[in-house]
Amino acid sequence: MSRKHEEELKSRLEKESGYIVHQFGGRMKFALAYPNFYRVGMSNLGIHIIYELLNLRGDTSCERFFLPEMKTLADMEKSNTTLLSMETQMPLNKFEVVGFSVSFEPDYFNVVKMLQLGKVKVRADERTKFDPIVIAGGPCATFNPIPLSKIFDAFVIGEGEVILPKFMDVMQETKNLPREKILEKLSEVEGIFVPKFPKKVSRQWLKNLDDFPAHSVIQTSDTEFNMYLIETARGCGRHCRFCMAGYCFRKPRNRSLGVLKAEVEDAEKFQKKIGLAGAAISDYPQINELCKFILEKNLPMSVASFRADSVTFELVQALAKSGLKTLTVAPEVGSEKMRKVINKGITEENIFSAVEFGFKAGIKNIKLYFMIGLPFEDMEDVDAIADLTLRLKKFSDENGGGKLTLSVNPFIPKPFTPFQWSPMAEKKYLDSALKNLRGKLKKFRDVEIISESIKSAEIQAILARGDEKISELVAKSDSMKKFKELLRENNIDENFYLRRERNFDEIFAWDFINMGFSKKYLFDELKRAEDFKNTAPCFENCKRCGVCDF
Ligand code: SF4
Ligand code: SF4
Structure with a gap:
């Protein structure tokens, strides 16, 4: 067990103001995870928005997790230390929900690394009633969740302010039900995609931004x-x-x-x-x-x-x-x-x-x-x-x-x-x-x-x-190097994904999402x-693409 991780978290917390610690007392524990270093994650406004949104609920306690710094990470792997939360240094696998915000493709491998460090099974189909429900949101989850579909139990498709409250309501209502039933109920929520219960999903969006002022919630000088x-x-x-x-x-x-x-x-x-x-x-x-x-x-x-x-x-x-x-x-x-x-x-x-x-x-x-x-x-x-x-x-x-x-x-x-x-x-x-x-x-x-x-x-x-085949490899890759090796070992034709001219009527992995x-x-x-033709920007009362009636 490496003390270094715990000490690093505590010393960071001392430099912060605005973080929230609840006495759990029946609150559902939500681990908000950013698949990159603290200084990167804390510069992501989405993390602040979701952190506040969840902690303002009377029934949820949200704590943050980040990828440990390289040196600490190596120590943790050597000493088999579990990934801990910022706020109370609680292990990741003790939370009922683990929610990742994924903004960039290279961070997919950090998701795998953090789940491994947190002793949460990486594959969704291996988790049991003793494991957390693991979800993803953020731009990557919205535009194509399929390359991550072997890892996550559910995806938030669109803007969190609209979907997460409904997600948490279902989590509370179903907390005593079997895992399978929880996932089935989640799949009925608008904007949630559950790979086990596939269906068409409509991206959700916040119509009036003034309803949710969005700003830094936690202050620290230790950010990008x-x-x-x-x-x-x-x-x-x-x-x-x-x-x-x-x-x-x-x-x-x-x-x-x-x-x-x-x-x-x-x-x-x-x-x-x-x-x-x-x-x-x-x-x-x-x-x-x-x-x-x-x-x-x-x-x-x-x-x-x-x-x-x-x-x-x-x-x-x-x-x-x-x-x-x-x-x-x-x-x-x-x-x-x-x-x-x-x-x-x-x-x-x-x-x-x-x-x-x-x-x-x-x-x-x-x-x-x-x-x-x-x-x-x-x-x-x-x-x-x-x-x-x-x-x-x-x-x-x-x-x-x-x-x-x-x-x-x-x-x-x-x-x-x-x-x-x-x-x-x-x-x-x-x-x-x-x-x-x-x-x-x-x-x-x-x-x-x-x-x-x-x-x-x-x-x-x-x-x-990427598609499901790529997802199988991502679930085994805790680094880009490992992913490249797996592409080679599995004789994946990279050009199928990279350099193929696609026909208009090809069905894409992400076509089940309605944007x-x-x-x-x-x-x-x-x-x-x-044809080198310009298209005009959005304008008042425009109906061109359909989003405004959606
Ligand atoms: S201006 Fe263009 S590049 Fe910038 S966010 Fe808008 S669509 Fe994207
Ligand atoms: S309908 Fe589409 S193109 Fe027109 S204003 Fe709305 S979002 Fe823009």
């Missing part, structure tokens, strides 16, 4: 971003064709300014940087007024992301005043043709004016996000990324100079996007695209290219569009991409 997070909006109506979040969390919804101002006032006592969270912060209609309000309170601020076409000088200036040193812009592509393919809706002028705002406000380091290997792309489009970078460099040099960092990553086709039918680009092409870019830009000392490994992107792509729009709608968008 030491900020007080406030969610301004949810969903996005921009229709970028590569973006899973844009499709799965439609429609766009804003919190009213009054509610946000009240949240800022609540945050004042912590005197921390305010982090505005949401899909595209600059799209928030009263963003300037909100920034002004925050700055008047003498609080620094930061934003999760902004769009180059809606960013205002006031917003950039507010970020600069708050100490922002690097402006992040996501052109995604370099050519006009590809801008039409992805339907991002920003022009080169927008990119330049965002950078100009940055320079005017004193921010001279620019980070640019690009993708390579998108559908309908060729090497000329990659050249266009280099050309755009050079034009930006010229602008930068003429205005006193700064550093340009390009984050260039392989495009991963995701379920519920128009590119769900598209093959991932060949490794050879991706390699040469990167080589081409590096070659064109290497002589400039103040231009840096960073990129994730192609193999790791391929694994993410296999998981994103509110039809498959035909997505396919028409794919055709529009092929």
Whole structure:
């Protein structure tokens, strides 16, 4: 038994304020697990929202679990120490419900690792009445739960605020029933998918964000971003064709300014940087007024992301005043043709004016996000990324100079996007695209290219569009390395998942989920991409995709 884990948890807890400890007294024990390190999980607003939602119920006690730091984890494995909760250092297997929030595919392996450490059986079909009900929510559970279906007893499809209260009601009502019956009852709840009792599931969404103000609940300095997070909006109506979040969390919804101002006032006592969270912060209609309000309170601020076409000088200036040193812009592509393919809706002028705002406000380091290997792309489009970078460099040099960092990553086709039918680009092409870019830009000392490994992107792509066969392997993989070995040992044809052209009428593993729009709608968008046609963003009274009537 390693004491180190317990000590680490206690020392972290001492640095926190706002955590909740209930005397159990009949409350159902819910383990809220984030499949990554504490500092990453605590920067995830979803964890704070669910933590508060569950603990406000009179019948539930929710405690947090995170992946231990690498060194502690190795000690725990050696000494067979069980994974403990943050709040009361209780073992994971003592909880009645274990709920994971899964945001990224590489974290699937951390789910397996945490269940192993918590001495909870990894496979759903091996659990008995003595084991917890293990559920998953978050973006990955919503867009394709099947690659995780051998692990989880149930999935929350959509937004937790709407589904979890009903989930907990059923858990309370059925707590004395056999496990099988509990799962059957859960499968009857709207928005819950139980692999043992498969059915069509409709994604659930919160219609009025003001009903649930969302902000950091627990304060600590030990996070990736030491900020007080406030969610301004949810969903996005921009229709970028590569973006899973844009499709799965439609429609766009804003919190009213009054509610946000009240949240800022609540945050004042912590005197921390305010982090505005949401899909595209600059799209928030009263963003300037909100920034002004925050700055008047003498609080620094930061934003999760902004769009180059809606960013205002006031917003950039507010970020600069708050100490922002690097402006992040996501052109995604370099050519006009590809801008039409992805339907991002920003022009080169927008990119330049965002950078100009940055320079005017004193921010001279620019980070640019690009993708390579998108559908309908060729090497000329990659050249266009280099050309755009050079034009930006010229602008930068003429205005006193700064550093340009390009984050260039392989495009991963995701379920519920128009590119769900598209093959991932060949490794050879991706390699040469990167080589081409590096070659064109290497002589400039103040231009840096960073990129994730192609193999790791391929694994993410296999998981994103994975099926039951992949789920069998995921359930045995507590690391990406192990998963790669299993792919090899089981003679899995990776190209079946990665590089196959899919027909319109192919039935996908995730087709049983109703997102509110039809498959035909997505396919028409794919055709529009092929024809380089733009699609307009969401607008008032629009009925185009069906989500607003859903
Ligand atoms: S603006 Fe585009 S990329 Fe950004 S969240 Fe919206 S749909 Fe996704
Ligand atoms: S129906 Fe129109 S406004 Fe509503 S989500 Fe779909 S495209 Fe957007």
